[in-house]
Amino acid sequence: MDEKKCCGEGYRGIPLEIEASLCRCGGIEGLIERLPPDAAxxxxxxxxxxxxxxxxxxxxxxxxxxxxxxxxxxxxxxxxxxxxxxxxxxxxxxxxxxxxxxxxxxxxxxxxxxxxxxxxxx
The missing domain is CATH 1.10.10.10 (Winged helix-like DNA-binding domain superfamily/Winged helix DNA-binding domain)
Incomplete structure (x- = not known):
């Protein structure tokens, strides 16, 4: 299987548009940083x-x-x-x-x- 790379992270089988968008926001780390705090x-x-x-x-x-x-x-x-x-x-x-x-x-x-x-x- 071909593994997609984004920001140094590998994602298997995700759509290209999702991968590109995820890369723009900083990968999984960037996505996590954008989540509201647990208290909120x-x-x-x-x-x-x-x-x-x-x-x-x-x-x-x-x-x-x-x-x-x-x-x-x-x-x-x-x-x-x-x-x-x-x-x-x-x-x-x-x-x-x-x-x-x-x-x-x-x-x-x-x-x-x-x-x-x-x-x-x-």
Whole structure:
């Protein structure tokens, strides 16, 4: 078999256009250097997991309209306190929402990251 050479590395049987493109970016090393850091990939995965639930999508959609207290979110979703607490916790851990204490109330709002991931308004 003829072994393709690129940047001193051998690639067997890859298409010529892929080989040429790979060489332009510095070979496998160059490709690896262009990957996002592991922490950024982990944060993105956490966001995707947090987004993979209809209740959490609705919470983000509501908070895209305005900041809200728990009682309003609960009234809209019609779910138990424990279930709502869980969903809010998942969204907070993913960095999509934040809760600010205001007297006896916690007011939830989207973070900058949450604004990027919130469903579009209709």
């Amino acid at each position: 990939i982990a944060a993105r995965c956490a966001a995707h997991r947090a987004l993979a639930d209809p209740f959490r999508q609705k919470i983000l959609a509501m908070l895209a309209v305005q900041p809200l207290c728990v009682c309003v979110i609960k009234a809209v979703l019609e779910i138990a306190d424990s279930k709502l607490s869980y969903h809010l916790s998942v969204l907070k851990k993913a960095g999509l929402i934040q809760g600010d204490q205001q007297g006896n109330w916690i007011i939830y709002r989207l973070t900058g990251e949450g604004e990027r991931w919130a469903p579009p308004r209709t």
